[in-house]
Amino acid sequence: MEYKILVPLALLRAALIASKDEDEFDFRNLDAIAINKGHIVATDGCFLFYAKLGNVENEISFIIPKAYAQSFVSKTEYCSGLINCQISYDKDKQTGLIEIPNHHNAYEGFKVFLSDSFIEWQKVLPEADSEYQGFVCFGGDYIKKLEEISGILGSICRHNLKPTGIDKAAIINFTFSDFENVNAVLMPRSENPDSELFCVAISDSHEDEVTLLAAASAEFAFKAAQRLRKDFIFNPRFNKDHSPFNDGASWIYPAVWNSSKQAHADQLEITEEWFAKPLKRYDDLKLAIKYIQATNDCVECYIGDKSIVASTVEQVTKFFNENKALIKTKLWSVNIPEEPDSASILHPVPSQKIGKQLVHRLKQEALQQFPTVGKSIAEAVALEVWEGTEAEHAEYLKTNPNWWLHTTFLENINA
Incomplete structure (x- = not known):
């Protein structure tokens, strides 16, 4: 035949x-x-x-x-x-x-x-066309094959992958294809993605050291990495940082745990409960609200010895409004260390505004006066909240009136 x-x-x-x-x-x-x-x-x-x-x-x-x-x-x-x-x-x-x-x-x-x-x-074709909502791992080489096949099937063809379970074949439809009735199915990378142990890896800017946070599942590792990235990017210190260290916090990423199962169990940190614990705490209403809006995450709000874990703007606002009486006026100081790496030496200032002006001026003077170590000195000068008592703060200002007007790094200057 x-x-x-x-x-x-x-x-x-x-x-x-x-x-x-x-x-x-x-x-x-x-x-x-x-x-x-x-x-x-x-x-x-x-x-x-x-x-x-x-x-x-x-x-x-x-x-x-x-x-x-x-x-x-x-x-x-x-x-x-x-x-x-x-x-x-x-x-x-x-x-x-x-x-x-x-x-x-x-x-x-x-x-x-x-x-x-x-x-x-x-x-082997899946019976149900319902999409599975859990976490499923697929091999990267197969995803590349799908992209290559899509390119062959049409210039605007795209593959649509629908998982049906962690141990079942995923359904693949090729939309906008030049051909009708073209399909594929793909098995997950393993029958159970959690047969492998996962963690979140956090490397420093030079990748010299890597911290591993053991995660209870592959899904938790990916979700935790995304949460930690959002938390880092929100940090006001890095809002205007365009260095490679802040390129979307890509140095925080999910990874396969390569050590023993016992070590993973002993160091397990990323669990379901971990996601309910706040990564940040604020005693400032505006910052707490800004954090929730930027990260869609919970935050700890505190005033004195009172605190709550809030996940909505309404909860934050209610907490601060109900505890207005506990809010103390912040006292400010400027850290002017004797050497770039020496311990902090805090000098009280009468207001945050004066402190910011002084810090800005001293940073500029340090860069001008000290060509070699000026950058280190400038980085050490900082405005900080006064952690001492109100009496100590007031006594310093009384003993050293207008000290911020005369303090300078420049020589032969009469401020």
Whole structure:
């Protein structure tokens, strides 16, 4: 019995991407392209591509070993305007021919040396079309294959991947394709993504050291990395920082735990409860609200010995309004250390405004006066909240009236 069918070249090329590389120890014909049940089908055991062929009866069934199909495709790789190829197959002799009729050198004969039967591929297709909402891992090499196939199926074709479970094949639809009834399924990277242990890695700006936070699941590791990135980016100190250290906090990322299971259990930190614990605490209404709006995360608000964990602007506002009587006026001081790396020496100032003006002036003077260590000195000068008593703050200002007007790094200056 001899078959003769037309197959779009694009579908043949896509099937080759999905098929398994030649393996002499595998006798399931995965290293082949199948014409089966009216479809062109290919799989490597994890990834299955199948497309409906027009005018091909379901009874027609044969395979084309991958090496032959690959050789034929390579002969037509740089030929434009070719849409379909013709495939002939003699079932009794198990020989066939792939060709573009009347086209120079566009042909390839093939022979099936083993059984020409193919796996029962329809049995692995997911029954339900409902999308699974949990966390599922897929291999990056397969995602690249999907992108490559999408490019073959049309210039604006995009793949749409819908997981159906952590141990079930995901459904893949190719939207805006030049071909109808083209689909694929893909198994997750492992039957259970949490069979691997995960963590969040936090490296410093030079990647000399990496801190690992063990996570209870792969999903928690990814969610925690995103949460920590948002928290870091919100930090006002880095709002105007354009260095590589602040490029979206990419140095905080989910990773596979490479140490022992016992070490992971002993150091487990990222659990479901961790997400309910605030990463920041503020005694300032505006900052607390700004944090919630920027990160969509909870925050601890405190005044004196009272505090709450708030996740909405309304909760923050209510807390500060109800505890206005406990709010104390902040006292300010300026840190002017004797040396860049010496301990802080705090000098009280009468207001935050005066403190900011003094810090700005001293930073500029340090850069001007000290060419070598000026930058370090300037970084050490800072406005800080006074942690001492009100009496100590008042006594310093009384003993040193207008001291901020006369303090300078410049020489021979009468301020």
